[in-house]
Each structure stands twice: as structure tokens, then as C-alpha cells.
Amino acid sequence: MIETSLEGIEKMIQAIDPVRYASTRNYIDGNVTRLSPYISRGVISTKSVLKAVLNKSGWAESEKLIQELAWRDYYQQIWIAKKDQINEDLRQPQPDVRNYQMPASVLLAGTGIASIDSTINELYETGYMHNHCRMYVASLTCNIARSHWKIPAQWMYYHLLDADWASNACSWQWVAAAFSGKKYYANQENINRYTYSNQEDTFLDVPYERFMNLPVPEVLSELQSPALQTFLPDKHPVVINPAMPTFVYNFYNLDPFWKQEVNGNKVLLLEPSHFKKYPVSKKTIDFVLALSVNIKSIQVYVGEFDDLVREYQITDVHYKEHPTTIHYKGKKEEREWMFPVVKGYYPSFFAYWKKCGKIMKFSGNY
DSSP: OOOOSHHHHHHHHHTOOHHHHHHHTTSTTOOOOOOHHHHHTTSSOHHHHHHHHHHHSOHHHHHHHHHHHHHHHHHHHHHHHHGGGGGSOSSSOOTTOOBSSEEHHHHTTOSSOHHHHHHHHHHHHHSOOOHHHHHHHHHIIIIISOBOSHHHHHHHHHHOTTOOHHHHHHHHHHHHTSSSSSOOOOOHHHHHHHHTOOOOSSTTOSOGGGGGGOOOOGGGTSEEOOOOOOOOOOOOOOOOOTTSOEEEEBTTBOOTTTTTTSOOEEEEEEOHHHHHHSOOOHHHHHHHHHHHTTSTTOEEEESOHHHHHHHHTOOOEEEEOOGGGTTOOSEEEOOOOSSTTOOSOOSSHHHHHHHHHHHHHHHTOO
16 A cells, blocks of 8 residues: 555655665665655655755765756656647657557566566556666667657556656657657666566667667567546535635645645645546546545545636635646646746756756755
């Protein structure tokens, strides 16, 4: 069972070991934080994790972990700047695309690469996939099977409890060279090293220089489009006190500390239109509902924002800024960022990170 209590999440934050993270994070059993589902759902912010890390370690010991947190904010800034353009190839067309589906063997966890098949089954069972394994799966799908990134990215997003479309879409594009200068490849030796496997004689058991001209393996040639549909809870009436403000929560904002000191109507809005565009699994919806219990007196409304406002004649609405809330009307509040002055589109992470580093140096946290 994945943790959903605030006490348990706080223990996870306090257990962060930046030094061990830096040295082991690429290994399948590495000392990773497992905090991404709570950051993605807005329960905690990257800034709150940054504060906790710097309270126990200095910049030098924590830089790799802070950098990984910054990737998440960076991708969010791209989504804000580019909006729906992140649904298309961002920097250039993905090279050498042969199909716009994905290998059926990836969907069925039957690629023959044991560590990849194992991690796909883990995704289905738990909603988790190690970040390095996500890169392996994306490389296999886009660069070996020559599938365009979008449909397989939607498939992975659907099953991930930490589903963050900006991070997911941009990462797949980075692997596929639609948002990077070259494709990312991992051969069998690399996979064996970081997953502690010893598989040999697979179609990935080749030197890196052979990947560019590698024919699509037979096991990846059968294509399929995954059926992705979100099953939301049944719609039930909510109770709205018109004399109080209404605070709207959603898939990307389940912050239990937001407005906790203010009396108001608290509504978790689950919009069918959002989940039609960005479908997620039942496991993910159940996770969202379990996390929402941490917000005192919250009610769940299944319907569109405009329907909620009209049906209950709500006039004082408050919500957090996010690319998925641009159609909301009311008082918009800024999310909490690690580096709030570093905004806008940067063509590369390292241009963004360089600016963030200057902020850290100026603040004296180096």
C-alpha cells in the first residue's frame, strides 16, 4: 500500500539522504525519495522538499537531488509557456518515426528484455516505475521500435501515480530527440548494470554505435494503441455555503495546508473533460481520493468547473495556478516554486539550472 497519510509522507521527507541518493539513484534499488506522487498531486511542493534537504545537508552534498527536483519545476515552466504545444514535438520532429502506435509487446510486458518486462509489470501492479527504467522503456519504444513518443507517453502517464503530464511528455521527447539534440539509448550491458540482471544475447546486446542502423526487432513489430479511459466516481451533490469562499482543488492540487486556517467550502473538482484529455487509471483516481481525505471537510464534485459554479451559484472562487486551470474563473493564486523568480521557457534544462544556481549562490545556500 502506498502511503497517503500526512504523517507518513512527512516521515518520508525526513528520511531523505541526499548523499546516498546521489551515489545510488540510477540503480533500481537506489536510495530514491519516492516523493514524486505527492509532488505531482500538489500535496507537497518542490520548495518544501528543498527546505527539508537544506536543513540537513549543504548544497554540495544535496546538489544532485536539488537538480532532480528542479527538472520537475523546469518541465512545469515549459507547460506554462508552451501550453498545448507540449503535446507535439517541441524542438524538432522526432527522427525516424515509423508508426504512431506502440509495440504490443511493451503493453503486454513481453519484450524479452527481462528487466524491462519486470518494470512494466511493476507499473501495472503499483503505479510506480523507477526513473531510469522509464528511460529504458521510452528508448526501446521510440528509438528501437521507432514509435512516435506521444501515445506511449500517454500510456505510461495513465498508469503512474506520479502522473505529471509536463514531466512525462517532455521526458519522452527528450529520449526520442524531439526535445534534445540526440536520442537516448541503453544497451543490455547498461540495463544489466543498473537492474542487477545478467541477460545476454538480446537485441539490445550490441555496441552503441550499432543502434542507429538497428532493424526493428520482430518482437517489437506488432503494434497496438492502448485503451485509456478514466472511470470517475459517481456524481453526488455537494453542500455549498454561499456566505463563505469556495476553494477548488483538483488533480494537481491536493495541498492540505492551503487555506487550512480559513473557513470555506472545499471542493475537489474532477472534470470529465480533463480526464478525457489526460486519462488516468482507477488506481490513480483511488490514490487521489485517498490523499484528499487529508483536507478537512473536502467534498468531491464530478463535473465541469462552469457547471459547479452555475449549479451552486458560487461567486467567490479561489484556486491555484496550473496549465490545467486556465479556464477557471476567480482568484488565482501562485503555486510554490523552488526558484520563483526563474520563470518562462528555457530551451534546455541546463540554461534553466544555471539561472537557478545563481539564485542559490546569491541567497548564500551554497
